[in-house]
Amino acid sequence: MRNEVVPMTSFWTKEFIDQLSDREFRHAYMTDQVRTHIALAIRVLREQEERQWSQTELGKRCDKPQSWISKLEDPEYGKVSLQTLFDIAEAFDLPLLVQFPEWGDWLRRMKNQSRNDLEKDGFDADSLNRFATTSVGSQNRKRVEKTDFSGTAGGASNDNKQIKLAIAL
Amino acid sequence: MAVIWSYRCYLDHSGENVIRKWFDKQPRAVQGKFISRLQTLRQLEPELWVPKPFRWLRHECAGLGEIRFEAGNVQHRPLGFRSDLTFIMVICAIEKSNKFEPANACEVGLRRKGEVQADAKRSCPHDFILD
Numbered sequence: 240m241r242n243e244v245v246p247m248t249s250f251w252t253k254e255f256i257d258q259l260s261d262r263e264f265r266h267a268y269m270t271d272q273v274r275t276h277i278a279l280a281i282r283v284l285r286e287q288e289e290r291q292w293s294q295t296e297l298g299k300r301c302d303k304p305q306s307w308i309s310k311l312e313d314p315e316y317g318k319v320s321l322q323t324l325f326d327i328a329e330a331f332d333l334p335l336l337v338q339f340p341e342w343g344d345w346l347r348r349m350k351n352q353s354r355n356d357l358e359k360d361g362f363d364a365d366s367l368n369r370f371a372t373t374s375v376g377s378q379n380r381k382r383v384e385k386t387d388f389s390g391t392a393g394g395a396s397n398d399n400k401q402i403k404l405a406i407a408l
Numbered sequence: 409m410a411v412i413w414s415y416r417c418y419l420d421h422s423g424e425n426v427i428r429k430w431f432d433k434q435p436r437a438v439q440g441k442f443i444s445r446l447q448t449l450r451q452l453e454p455e456l457w458v459p460k461p462f463r464w465l466r467h468e469c470a471g472l473g474e475i476r477f478e479a480g481n482v483q484h485r486p487l488g489f490r491s492d493l494t495f496i497m498v499i500c501a502i503e504k505s506n507k508f509e510p511a512n513a514c515e516v517g518l519r520r521k522g523e524v525q526a527d528a529k530r531s532c533p534h535d536f537i538l539d
Contacts, residue, residue, distance in 0.1 A: 254537045258443070267440030267479065275448050275461060282456075313460040315478050351409050353451045 250347050259342075272349050275314040276357075277324070282312045283357040284331050300330040332361030413450040415534040418498040418520050425532060427486070430500040438479040442486070445477050447538050454493075469514035471521060472498075487517045489524075496524055496531050 259265045285292045285308075292300075294308040301308075303326070310316045311323065321337070328335040340348070360366070417427035431439060449462060457464075457473070464473045465487075473495070474485040485508065488497035498520035501513035508514065524531045 250539075252537070252539055255539055258537050261436050264436040264440040264443075267437035268444045269440075271441045271444035271477065272448070275444065278460070279448070279452075279456070315460060315476070351451070352448050353410050353412075354453055354456065355410070356451075 250350050271314065274317070276349065276352060277319060278312045278314040279352060280357045281327060283354050284359060287358045289360070297330060301326045333359055409451065411450050412453060412493055414494045415446060415450070416494055416496040416531040417534050418496065418524060419530050419532055427497045427500060428535060431536070435480065438484065441477050441479045443536060443538065445475050446536060449475065450538070465514070472514060472517045487513060489521045498524070
């Protein structure tokens with residue numbers, strides 16, 4: 240049985256899901272949510288207090304004209320390419336996440352689109368290092384190296400390799 | 409999720425919700441986009457109710473705003489006005505060649521706005537399924 244995403248709280252009503260049961264409705268809704276999200280996110284990230292960039296400023300950082308940024312901030316503009324999103328991500332120094340999630344996961348993730356939800360900070364090593372586990376990871380790696388994975392001709396089996404990797408991570 | 413805005417719909421003289429009547433006649437793809445826009449806009453601070461998902465109108469349409477979305481090569485423009493953090497939809501027009509259809513959409517919209525402002529019973533809370 241596959242894992243299912245079970246929301247911690249109720250994010251939708253039965254009536255809303257009934258509404259989504261129509262395929263045409265569902266995909267029009269999904270497409271618009273994604274397009275609007277991209278357009279709004281670019282605007283909010285650009286206007287975020289730490290940046291306060293004009294469309295011209297963001298354009299300079301992407302080596303593109305202001306009119307190009309204006310198009311990207313239009314939810315109806317349907318020609319946003321993956322490369323465009325990479326360019327924008329680099330300008331904001333943010334990573335990009337493109338996935339094909341299941342509907343429950345998608346609905347939960349797309350629920351929040353306020354300015355506060357869309358504002359994101361760029362790469363910050365100090366912040367990331369607060370969650371780093373360098374010393375623990377090193378200890379685990381040493382422990383794994385000492386573990387005997389014998390029993391398979393020619394070295395460790397694939398299963399053992401996976402166990403090693405999982406522990407090292 | 410922080411919901412900032414609420415929506416209301418204009419009721420005609422017979423008490424019929426004209427926005428719901430419009431919605432029920434639309435193809436499912438238009439309905440899906442409309443629901444999506446209402447969901448998104450209600451979370452946005454007033455300063456984000458700007459082009460392109462939304463636009464406050466000027467000149468002979470001043471006092472009204474339009475929710476802007478395209479579906480099936482048709483530019484839909486549900487029009488309404490703001491009262492505090494409530495957006496009251498009064499007419500659903502379309503835009504062709506930078507002109508509204510019906511051509512008197514703004515005139516009708518502003519008249520309806522006046523009716524709602526004079527009598528709160530000429531609008532009702534929206535009944536679209538957003539959650």
